[in-house]
Amino acid sequence: MSENILKFSMNRCTSVEPVDETTLKSVCRLTDTFTSACVEILVRLPDLEIVAVQGQFHHEWRQLSDPNEVLQKVLGVRVGSGMLKIIKGLMGDAEDLDQLTYMVEECCHGIILALTRDILIKAPVNQEGKLEFFSKMVRDNIRLYNRCAAFAPGTRLTQGIEPPQ
Numbered sequence: 001m002s003e004n005i006l007k008f009s010m011n012r013c014t015s016v017e018p019v020d021e022t023t024l025k026s027v028c029r030l031t032d033t034f035t036s037a038c039v040e041i042l043v044r045l046p047d048l049e050i051v052a053v054q055g056q057f058h059h060e061w062r063q064l065s066d067p068n069e070v071l072q073k074v075l076g077v078r079v080g081s082g083m084l085k086i087i088k089g090l091m092g093d094a095e096d097l098d099q100l101t102y103m104v105e106e107c108c109h110g111i112i113l114a115l116t117r118d119i120l121i122k123a124p125v126n127q128e129g130k131l132e133f134f135s136k137m138v139r140d141n142i143r144l145y146n147r148c149a150a151f152a153p154g155t156r157l158t159q160g161i162e163p164p165q
Helices: 067-074 083-091 095-115 128-138
Strands: 010-020 024-030 035-044 049-059
Touching: 010 083, 010 095, 024 083, 024 095, 035 067, 035 095, 049 067, 067 083
Parallel strands: none
Antiparallel strands: 010 024, 024 035, 035 049
């Protein structure tokens, strides 16, 4: 059988864990057929300020000279509304930076989702109650829209919700 040049695979994973009482670490890893990348941010509670950031980025056909130089520009940014615009404004929106920018944003969204855990465990047990509870949660905090499969456009939880611009 001949080699199929259209083979492609991608895995992206974001994890969040506490470092200590006032610091959370969020890590986004991306591995695909052409790329191996990792971005890690440390966020100080309660103001959600990015206090440290580092990353590695290797791409088969384009290489950033020093991703950490670009990443340092987000130090001091607070995780919250409008952060994608802020991140792009600081890091730039050059095509070479699109994955890196996305990974920083994913780390920030991981922090937001981790902090909603206490709310999530208050969800009703019955199915209709859960549907209304989580749908209301997305309406009340639009940053959750499209941040995970459950909150993706077109799901029952996001019906009737306008996507953020």
